[in-house]
């Protein structure tokens with residue numbers, strides 16, 4: 001699949017959380033398509049390691065930014081416009097979870113999980129939406145989760161945030177449709193990254209998990225990244241307001 005072409009040469013993308021995991025894979029694939037990419041993450045070391053690994057020269061910009069801080073998000077988009085001149089696509093990839101019951105959750109923990117997953121997606125989409133509305137063209141793709149559709153005890157705050165992303169996707173898709181901007185989301189089941197390592201690295205838990213996945217395995221980051229590339233390309237120009245499940249058929253059962 002490595003040579004599939006999505007016609008993204010010289011297009012400019014912002015990938016939040018592009019320093020590792022799914023975001024890093026999306027960034028790699030966009031660069032392989034000869035696109036220009038601005039990534040962000042909170043930690044400079046993570047950005048430096050990704051920059052060294054990607055070795056993409058002037059096609060990559062790495063900006064330290066916390067997506068739930070509006071001044072950081074302003075900085076990320078201003079810098080992207082300064083260096084690359086436009087924004088053709090935004091990938092809202094940042095997400096995090098801390099396993100906790102909802103009923104007993106500490107309000108501070110609620111704020112932290114909602115901040116990174118939902119408020120960050122809002123702040124970045126708002127900026128990108130305004131830029132793309134002027135350009136009369138653009139793509140916004142957010143990474144949701146199967147947890148936004150299926151309630152999972154101890155993943156409640158995360159699930160609420162991801163369900164919020166799905167609704168944000170539908171509303172922004174309507175608001176931006178007249179400006180030729182498509183807004184979609186991708187909802188993976190478990191993906192083999194650091195985020196979910198405690199689950200997939202334990203063989204007993206892994207065997208249990210894949211029993212509910214018709215395709216018989218968890219996702220690799222590339223499974224999600226290819227779907228994101230499709231939603232960033234002209235091939236998906238008539239798709240908007242949708243959340244595409246990338247879960248090996250789990251939600252079809």
Ligand SMILES: NC(=O)c1ccc[n+]([C@@H]2O[C@H](COP(=O)([O-])OP(=O)(O)OC[C@H]3O[C@@H](n4cnc5c(N)ncnc54)[C@H](OP(=O)(O)O)[C@@H]3O)[C@@H](O)[C@H]2O)c1
Nearest residue numbers: 017019020021022041042043066067094095191193195196
């Ligand atoms: N892995 C899974 O099983 C799975 C399943 C379904 C959905 N997802 C979703 O897929 C997305 C990516 O997950 P992943 O597994 O690739 O995660 P990951 O390996 O933990 O990577 C997260 C990335 O986001 C950055 N980040 C985290 N919080 C941030 C913040 N507040 N502001 C800016 N950057 C931030 C991290 O860098 P810093 O630490 O330097 O900030 C890192 O680059 C998330 O939205 C997640 O909810 C994952």
